[in-house]
Amino acid sequence: xxxxxxxxxxxxxxxxxxxxxxxxxxxxxxxxxxxxxxxxxxxxxxxxxxxxxxxxxxxxxxxxxxxxxxxxxxxxxxxxxxxxxxxxxxxxxxxxxxxxxxxxxxxxxxxxxxxxxxxxxxxxxxxxxxxxxxxxxxxxxxxxxxxxxxxxxxxxxxxxxxxxxxxxxxxxxxxxxxxxxxxxxxxxxxxxxxxxxxxxxxxxxxxxxxxxxxxxxxxxxxxxxxxxxxxxxxxxxxxxxxxxxxxxxxxxxxxxxxxxxxxxx
Amino acid sequence: xxxxxxxxxxxxxxxxxxxxxxxxxxxxxxxxxxxxxxxxxxxxxxxxxxxxxxxxxxxxxxxxxxxxxxxxxxxxxxxxxxxxxxxxxxxxxxxxxxxxxxxxxxxxxxxxxxxxxxxxxxxxxxxxxxxxxxxxxxxxxxxxxxxxxxxxxxxxxxxxxxxxxxxxxxxxxxxxxxxxxxxxxxxxxxxxxxxxxxxxxxxxxxxxxxxxxxxxxxxxxxxxxxxxxxxxxxxxxxxxxxxxxxxxxxxxxxxxxxxxxxxxxxxxxxxxxxxxxxxxxxxxxxxxxxxxxxxxxxxxxxxxxxxxxxxxxxxxxxxxxxxxxxxxxxxxxxxxxxxxxxxxxxxxxxxxxxxxxxxxxxxxxxxxxxxxxxxxxxxxxxxxxxxxxxxxxxxxxxxxxxxxxxxxxxxxxxxxxxxxxxxxxxxxxxxxxxxxxxxxxxxxxxxxxxxxxxxxxxxxxxxxxxxxxxxxxxxxxxxxxxxxxxxxxxxxxxxxxxxxxxxxxxxxxxxxxxxxxxxxxxxxxxxxxxxxxxxxxxxxxxxxxxxxxxxxx
Numbered sequence: 001x002x003x004x005x006x007x008x009x010x011x012x013x014x015x016x017x018x019x020x021x022x023x024x025x026x027x028x029x030x031x032x033x034x035x036x037x038x039x040x041x042x043x044x045x046x047x048x049x050x051x052x053x054x055x056x057x058x059x060x061x062x063x064x065x066x067x068x069x070x071x072x073x074x075x076x077x078x079x080x081x082x083x084x085x086x087x088x089x090x091x092x093x094x095x096x097x098x099x100x101x102x103x104x105x106x107x108x109x110x111x112x113x114x115x116x117x118x119x120x121x122x123x124x125x126x127x128x129x130x131x132x133x134x135x136x137x138x139x140x141x142x143x144x145x146x147x148x149x150x151x152x153x154x155x156x157x158x159x160x161x162x163x164x165x166x167x168x169x170x171x172x173x174x175x176x177x178x179x180x181x182x183x184x185x186x187x188x189x190x191x192x193x194x195x196x197x198x199x200x201x202x203x204x205x206x207x208x209x210x211x212x213x214x215x216x217x218x219x220x221x222x223x224x225x226x227x228x229x230x231x232x233x234x235x236x237x238x239x240x241x242x243x244x245x246x247x248x249x250x251x252x253x254x255x256x257x258x259x260x261x262x263x264x265x
Numbered sequence: 266x267x268x269x270x271x272x273x274x275x276x277x278x279x280x281x282x283x284x285x286x287x288x289x290x291x292x293x294x295x296x297x298x299x300x301x302x303x304x305x306x307x308x309x310x311x312x313x314x315x316x317x318x319x320x321x322x323x324x325x326x327x328x329x330x331x332x333x334x335x336x337x338x339x340x341x342x343x344x345x346x347x348x349x350x351x352x353x354x355x356x357x358x359x360x361x362x363x364x365x366x367x368x369x370x371x372x373x374x375x376x377x378x379x380x381x382x383x384x385x386x387x388x389x390x391x392x393x394x395x396x397x398x399x400x401x402x403x404x405x406x407x408x409x410x411x412x413x414x415x416x417x418x419x420x421x422x423x424x425x426x427x428x429x430x431x432x433x434x435x436x437x438x439x440x441x442x443x444x445x446x447x448x449x450x451x452x453x454x455x456x457x458x459x460x461x462x463x464x465x466x467x468x469x470x471x472x473x474x475x476x477x478x479x480x481x482x483x484x485x486x487x488x489x490x491x492x493x494x495x496x497x498x499x500x501x502x503x504x505x506x507x508x509x510x511x512x513x514x515x516x517x518x519x520x521x522x523x524x525x526x527x528x529x530x531x532x533x534x535x536x537x538x539x540x541x542x543x544x545x546x547x548x549x550x551x552x553x554x555x556x557x558x559x560x561x562x563x564x565x566x567x568x569x570x571x572x573x574x575x576x577x578x579x580x581x582x583x584x585x586x587x588x589x590x591x592x593x594x595x596x597x598x599x600x601x602x603x604x605x606x607x608x609x610x611x612x613x614x615x616x617x618x619x620x621x622x623x624x625x626x627x628x629x630x631x632x633x634x635x636x637x638x639x640x641x642x643x644x645x646x647x648x649x650x651x652x653x654x655x656x657x658x659x660x661x662x663x664x665x666x667x668x669x670x671x672x673x674x675x676x677x678x679x680x681x682x683x684x685x686x687x688x689x690x691x692x693x694x695x696x697x698x699x700x701x702x703x704x705x706x707x708x709x710x711x712x713x714x715x716x717x718x719x720x721x722x723x724x725x726x727x728x729x730x731x732x733x734x735x736x737x738x739x740x741x742x743x744x745x746x747x748x749x750x751x752x753x754x755x756x757x758x759x760x761x762x763x764x765x766x767x768x769x770x771x772x773x774x775x776x777x778x779x780x781x782x783x784x785x786x787x788x789x790x791x792x793x794x795x796x797x798x799x800x801x802x803x804x805x806x807x808x809x810x811x812x813x814x815x816x817x818x
């Protein structure tokens with residue numbers, strides 16, 4: 001090897017280094033870790049499985065028709081239909097407020113979810129920046145006219161006038177890009193559907209809901225199952241993970257474990 | 266307790282933990298890189314590699330060895346991806362498309378871990394373990410090696426050499442990364458992170474639906490992905506995925522892992538140049554910037570600005586319940602202040618100013634505390650620029666750590682600083698100038714520009730996180746971002762090694778009355794100022810068109 005030019009020797013050394021380190025770091029290390037992990041924590045190393053899926057992987061509790069099964073606590077919305085082979089988030093930004101023919105804006109998705117959850121739980125689904133029919137309340141303002149851009153004609157706009165201008169419904173096919181975007185807050189003060197119920201999580205598999213959202217669902221689940229509300233609330237408490245050490249993270253209710261506990265009676 | 270109070274305690278507990286390990290761990294790394302003895306395992310490795318561990322290298326030889334190793338690594342990672350269907354544990358995945366495989370190979374070798382693919386539907390277990398995770402280790406060890414070589418340049422006098430690349434690579438891997446990774450992986454498994462070799466298996470959900478539960482050697486990859494400030498997730502959802510980051514305390518642990526080496530290296534630096542207080546000064550610069558960024562990101566996210574967060578009542582889109590808003594914001598700041606790029610929440614859906622903070626952190630050059638190694642060498646280059654600026658103000662020849670900073674050193678430092686902005690701004694301009702590339706944006710208006718700007722900043726700064734709405738698995742983006750990653754990694758490395766070489770040959774100058782003390786709060790303030798002002802001057806126009814326009818509209 002000594003008689004080879006130095007640049008060839010250098011690359012041969014690099015080749016050996018990659019090969020040797022791949023065996024050590026790419027095979028020995030992960031396989032040894034797997035062996036020890038399986039020996040010490042086999043339940044967790046294999047995904048914390050229950051009889052109906054993983055306690056760590058969120059699933060939807062809807063029927064074949066896509067409607068919520070009323071005797072079960074419902075999960076958060078998912079950007080990927082709770083599919084573990086296609087995880088991820090919506091990636092829609094904080095000012096994504098205008099619907100297009102291709103997709104609903106994030107604002108309209110939030111408004112629609114809020115309305116649906118409100119209906120299911122028998123409370124008001126109203127939110128700021130949402131129309132009463134669960135659509136993003138957004139105007140496009142032009143000189144001399146204003147358009148409720150997410151409400152296609154013949155819908156009745158959520159407000160009749162804006163700064164003296166009459167508000168029109170959006171004529172399909174018309175380009176509103178040039179107008180000034182004005183989201184309208186409205187006068188909703190008490191929001192009854194919590195934040196996690198109307199937003200998709202980061203993974204598309206969030207196994208948890210907030211304690212507030214669980215409490216909102218408790219009366220419905222108790223009614224459907226003929227259980228005392230206190231019993232359902234106690235089960236929520238049992239399946240809530242508090243903040244670690246009292247300050248790390250947020251309290252969270254594992255939905256699958258809670259529903260399994262309910263089924264056990 | 267309110268979420269804000271809990272979030273502040275969370276940050277405080279991280280600071281305490283980092284402070285506790287700072288000295289012993291920094292001293293340990295000092296011994297690793299300065300000990301003259303090789304242990305038996307290392308001697309065996311050197312024999313397999315065919316290198317003489319006691320042969321010192323000039324900066325040129327050091328750089329060529331590093332580049333050769335990286336080139337072979339790229340080819341190997343590319344090859345494994347293209348041939349994965351013929352290898353074991355492929356789970357039936359086909360070969361990775363050529364442009365995605367090129368982008369991914371570059372991405373992991375450069376410690377970027379930009380992901381133009383979705384792990385669970387693209388990579389088999391062997392590709393993840395033996396190609397991608399191996400680079401998580403060695404690209405981190407390469408970064409540390411370069412930082413140590415630069416520190417040797419300051420520490421040595423009239424020397425023609427700056428160390429031996431193969432020894433630095435092997436020692437960083439075997440003595441620092443591997444032991445921590447092994448223990449850390451088991452800690453993660455105890456928290457619920459999976460570690461097995463199964464493929465996806467179908468289960469029946471409670472309401473009778475079907476769901477495929479994925480398997481894989483996740484913990485062993487997750488731990489080095491944070492410890493080596495890499496960031497490439499086993500799954501598309503990265504550290505938001507419950508199998509990668511199962512509980513609120515694993516979240517704390519992962520943030521700790523990604524900060525521990527970059528901060529502790531300042532101690533190693535202080536020990537190597539024989540003045541521990543110089544290390545504390547650099548640590549103070551990193552700490553001030555990092556704390557400011559973490560607190561601002563938390564403040565913006567917790568206040569929930571922007572139309573959709575206002576409608577929701579909290580910036581919860583793209584965030585997981587168990588981490589909460591604050592645990593997500595702190596992770597986001599830590600991952601962009603280092604060159605990690607792992608995410609436990611999706612920055613694209615952050616509030617306008619919270620999202621801007623993640624961009625700004627990367628634009629700072631990822632120096633507070635930065636990637637493993639790259640943070641320290643980036644910060645030392647900024648210190649060199651600062652003594653130059655201070656020297657100009659008072660009309661003295663600049664010195665740092667007893668070394669005169671001459672024209673050659675300043676040229677190298679300035680070129681180092683210019684590489685990333687040129688790549689970011691030229692890349693973004695090229696993308697925005699083309700109709701077809703603009704079509705990759707998911708969001709419209711200023712937020713769309715932010716997505717593209719974020720992509721080029723992330724790639725050129727070797728971060729790897731994304732405003733993930735942008736569709737990047739197209740040939741154009743894969744090639745363009747791949748080029749940004751290569752140039753953004755190796756041009757600065759070569760410049761730093763050249764700087765190390767030219768400093769090493771200099772003899773020390775005695776401290777005089779005109780020497781600027783570089784361990785006092787005055788100098789710390791100057792470096793912080795230079796860092797922030799340089800970045801603001803470079804990137805403010807671009808930020809004004811993206812997140813600032815969005816946040817103020």
